[in-house]
Amino acid sequence: EAQKAKPIKVAAIYTVPVEQQWVSRIHKALKTAEARGDVTYTWSENTANTDYERVMREYAEAGMDLVVGEVFGVERAARNVAAEYPETAFLMGSSFGPAQPNFAVFDNWIHEPSYLTGIIAGMSTKSNVIGMVGGYAIPEVNRLMNAFMEGALSVNPDVKFLVTFINSWYDPPKAKEAAFAMIDKGADIMYAERFGVSDAAKERGVKAIGNVIDTSADYAGTILASALWHMEPTIDRAIKAVTEGTFEPADYGQYSFMAYGGGSFVADPALVSPEALEAAKAKEAEILGGLFRVNVNDAEPKSTM
Amino acid sequence: MTDRPPVLVLDGITKRFGPLVANDCIELTLAPGEIVALLGENGAGKTTLMNILFGHYTADAGRVRVADGAGGLSDLEPGSPGAALAAGIGMVHQHFTLAENLTGLENIVLGTEPVLRVWGGRAEARAKAARLMRESGLEVDLDARIDQLTVGERQRVEILKALYRDVRVLVLDEPTAVLTPQEAEGLFAVLRLLAAKGLAVVFISHKLGEVLAVSHRIAVLRAGRKVGELETAKADRRAIADLMVGREVAASRRSPLEPGAPVLELDGVDVAGKDARRSLHGASLLVRAREIVGIAGVSGNGQAALAALIAGLAAPDGGRMRLNGRPVARHDSRAFVEAGVARVPEDRHHDGVVGAMSVAENVAIEDIRAKGFQHWGFIDFAAIRSRAEAAIRDYDVRCPGPDAPARLLSGGNIQKLILARVLERDPRLILANQPTRGLDVGAQAEVHRRLLAARERGAGVVLISEDLDELFALSDRIVVIHAGRLAEAGPPEALDRGTVGLMMAGHGREDAA
Amino acid sequence: MIRLEARQSVPGWLRLAATAGAGVAALVLVAIPIAAAGVGVLDAYALMAKGAFGSVFAASETLTRATPLILTGLAAAVAFRAKLWNIGGEGQLYAGALAAVAVGSGAISAPAAVMVPMVLVAGALAGALLMIGPALMKLRFGADEVVTTLLLNFVVLLFVQMMLEGPMKDPMGLGWPQSMPVTDEASLPRLMARTRLHAGLIIGLVLAVAVAILMRRTVWGFEIRAVGENAAAARYAGVPVTATMVRVALISGALAGLAGVGEVAGLKGYLTSDLSPGFGYAGIVVAMLAGLSPLGVIAAAIFIAGVFVGADSMSRATGVSNYLADLVVATSLLCVLVGGFLTRFRIRLGRG
Amino acid sequence: MEVLDILLTVNFWAASVRIATPMIFGVLGALVCERAGVLNLGIEGIFTAGAMAGWMAVWAGADLWTGVAVAAAAGGLFGLIHAILTVPLGLSQHVSGIGVTLLASSLSYFIYRTALPDVTTPPRIAPFRPVDIPVLSDLPFIGPVLFQQTPLTLLAFVLVGVVAFVLYRTPLGLAIRAVGDNPASVEAQGLSVHALRMGAVVAGSGLMAMGGAFLTMSAFDAFFFGMVNGRGWICIALTVFASWRPGKALLGALLFGAFDAFQVRLQTEVGAFLPSQVFLMLPYLLSIAALVAVARKADYPRAMLTPWFKGQR
């Protein structure tokens, strides 16, 4: 394949608005690349799955070099469209594997830092009740919740979990109410998969665990630890490959792992006990050293109370 | 009286609806204390003229002038009922303008209070309404919601509403159509009283007797034009009818016939309705072929329940019912139609026609599933059309054509359409519920002729009416309904109106006679 | 003073002029946000036209999006004719889709000649069954169908999600809540290579004609119209009102169910809980725009689909936020609504 | 017993009231429109517009109550569009309503995105805080449930009384009730059918928008796409349940709030045994059941959906 002149043309297709935590990470990485001058960047947000295929085609027809997106609802169709436009590189969030000739995949593989936040939570809870509020019970969410629960149980077998799904990506008031209900039931740490949960925690003076994005500045004194996702390693690699003409339909998922800097774990030393922090750091080192592998479990997590 | 300066002048009023000229350069002058009757066939343009006067419609030409305080006349703002009310004009509408979710009192005070007032005022209003009721004899329960009232009671509220405004000019558009004779008499007394105090009244009615009894002057409209005006004192029925219709209206005569086999038998039938008005208690009734049984009664005494029963819309809760000598198996409209029952509903607009559908479809609606009108579920439009054309021709239904929507027809023509629909099937039993209400003299005579003709062809007829003249003229026997109970009064020849009136008020046959 | 006067009849030129006028008005109004976003207005419109009908692909996309709208539009048109306010097209669409995958994703294996009709019937049946509840609740208890059908949309969607996370989950879906794919035998054939056009469009067109015939030419249609226009008079004249209502409910639900079948067996291949971006609700708009005329539904559906596809594509080509597409659809919709008004009435100034 | 435990806690009822608050505004708004004879399916979009406009005003520097006023004005503006289309022009209330929903939400999103193109985490405002009312807030049970809420919740309760008072105790309310039942009754008494209807739709839409404002200014502190999440539609349903009465509207909204609060709590109680969707369905199914129970007595504004033209029959 031929080399391409910078900036290459990149388009992104999101099925949700760019405020959605998940998508916001891709958006941010692409914005950064645009600011660096590596790419020109256009995007469509809130694109219904019904329209996804058309939008892919339109971008491909428009001569995009790289199309980024998430094809969870349209896996097969997306692969078919991609195959028709071999000149365009596709990098898509997907639960499946890559496909020839030009369809690479990624996913938010931050189960590792999630496990570490679980350790923090497990050692920090006094009531031994942890609340978890999710949007939808989809693999991308379940996986992180399960890793978190496993991490917590690994240090505190007595901990119990409350799990609720609110069936919406953006209904913070509803998420907040769900969180309140759990705090009423004794949860003293809230796993904040959605906007609204940390708000409830802060209002009621309990702690929260962040997910995907770092919100500790917005909830001073509330966020114990967060499992963060960074799309830059993934996006930058893809951009580089496309620019150099070496793009392969690979699985970029690994670049979300901690080892590549795609996932990271942060904790607030002011709120977390030194022992807990130490335990998490020790586990982090094991993970980075390849001595420990966090399980991937996509099943819907259930309350254990 | 007419020498006084006028309180109201209609000057060259013209109104068109598309190609139709509903009012053609009409002049009318009204003096204080004068009762003017406005006569004309259905669709002559009476209501249209009054609607212009009151501001519901805007005239295409001409103006309405009302007396101002200074002794002169000034133009009334067109198209504004508010302005008309402010000028002291009140109107009792032909079709009720009542909000049914409000009480009578609320309907009366609606629009009379400052809209943005926050507190008070209702007590005086109630007192005033109560006084009006006492004075006029038009009694209603002011705190009952309108939808709980009978048509007659609603009409009383409608009249009270206009009286409440202390008007100088009062328009009454067919106010007596749903009142009992006694109520109508009460209303006339009030009108005379108010007129004596200077109220000017426009009174519209199809009942010539009333017109002659109450009015000072008569104006006649025909096809949108004013064709004559005369002093009531110098008028007689025949002259008026001639003016209105342009020809003489002959009354039908009932010829003596020997009744045949029973077509409808009710034997101790009970209907448990929502309230007394919609209930029957141990009602027994026999209707034979070739006879007309007239049901007399004050509205709201169970006529609705009886009509629903005979129309097949309701089943009895007790007792026995037989049609054509056989017990009724299914109480539903279609079964009754198929058993040869012709049903003429009381409210022709509500129950009689589907206004948005064509005349032809409305003629065929009872037969649409019959052989000859459909094949394999597909409608035979040619058959329907030819049936409709025959109906329009034979029953003189005035309409733009079989494809015109039925809502464009006037009430009288809707009634003819319904008669054409139900009588063409050669029915064995006919239910005619208030068949001539609101119809002009010509249309009334036509309906009467049709019912008598059906009787001669062998049908039994149940005629429910609040018009005693009609009952006495058509019935072979009169049965009185009161509080859900039926009482045989006998053949009209052997009866006088007083007896029937007393029976309608709840007295037994013996003490009434 | 401004007065309105109903027209006796609507001349053809006026209808055309009003539609054109409405289009122009919509374009003028939409120019405001486009210009506000810093894009050349004329360029934007050229791009919009191109995006909707400018190529075989664009036109095929418009028709593809119109396909479910035709069916949900018919569902609403039939029901509204009888004054049965079925707002539940969305739920019935999902019910139809669910039934289609239940039957068509391998549980039964048979040749296409058997499978395709079976999938269609299953979807129609599911949509129809879903309407039975609201119809009976209305007829039996007087429960307002606007509310029951509306609320059932939420219930059905949750039920679909439950099925997709439970018994109907694709074991090969890597945990993602989606159904097993519809087998090739059970899929509706594609109409054209390299486009997404599928046989659902033909089904929609045929059914539009069928519904038109049903309403105008048959006894059932007659009874439906009579019940809708005046149920009291219809009942009085012996029309079986209850049976007609139930019949209408079933037909309406079945049509919406078929829309779901088309989307899942013709377009996507498997069911997810985001199958429809509100096709059921859009069907109401389509039906009313068409004046409840079954054939008009076709035009209205293509109009709505074309405006959306064109505006969406334009927003992408110009880099304006793609929320603009919905804004254009909404504005066009309201303008067309007003345009229809101008054909029915004459506006007169002053008196005389 | 666990279920009973839920029902006996103060926090459960406080949550019910919170969840109910936007619905109270919404149902009141829908009720005012429908009482005047106009179905307003624009509600879902008007909620969104209120949520966006109120929040954005505060974000741009206005104080909270100004934000509420801005939200109400935005709602009133979209109400005016619906009113013009459906009242003097007499166009289909269904289409106009859905059109207004589409217009109001897409315009809100478009404005939001145009104003904040590069935001991945929505900016926040300082929202309304629960107020402490002397004596009342300290009452046992009632205090925390009713009087430790934010001012908007208290406003919602007050508005129930205001709407009820206006509808049933003032000439204006009388006219609104009449015009929704039979416009001819109002016209014949010299009042303007169109002015009454348009006024009611504008006012009702303003109320609806305040429900949206509650979401971004009280329940939460930022604006999100799609955050109204069907609440408007539920209000349309609750209006029928409420039989178009303000008191019953309050009851219906509270009932729905309680169903929802209950559902969330039940999910954590027995969520391990049943799919989460079963709980989420609960409020809808219970609402349908409640409707069926009261349906016979439902008292429709008879002229609803029917346009009125002067001089036409």
Ligand SMILES: Nc1ncnc2c1ncn2[C@@H]1O[C@H](COP(=O)(O)OP(=O)(O)OP(=O)(O)O)[C@@H](O)[C@H]1O
């Ligand atoms: N709103 C309207 N639109 C169209 N045409 C109308 C309208 N109102 C009245 N007309 C026409 O005007 C004519 C006169 O009607 P109008 O109601 O004035 O008759 P009327 O004399 O009151 O009859 P009736 O004695 O039956 O009450 C009718 O034949 C009808 O064609």
Ligand SMILES: Nc1ncnc2c1ncn2[C@@H]1O[C@H](COP(=O)(O)OP(=O)(O)OP(=O)(O)O)[C@@H](O)[C@H]1O
């Ligand atoms: N919506 C309408 N459009 C056109 N014309 C109408 C409409 N409604 C009524 N009309 C006309 O108005 C006239 C009067 O109508 P109305 O209902 O008062 O009948 P009517 O002649 O007064 O009959 P009746 O008083 O005996 O019931 C009718 O002749 C009819 O043609």
Ligand SMILES: [Mg+2]
């Ligand atoms: Mg008249």
Ligand SMILES: [Mg+2]
């Ligand atoms: Mg008349």
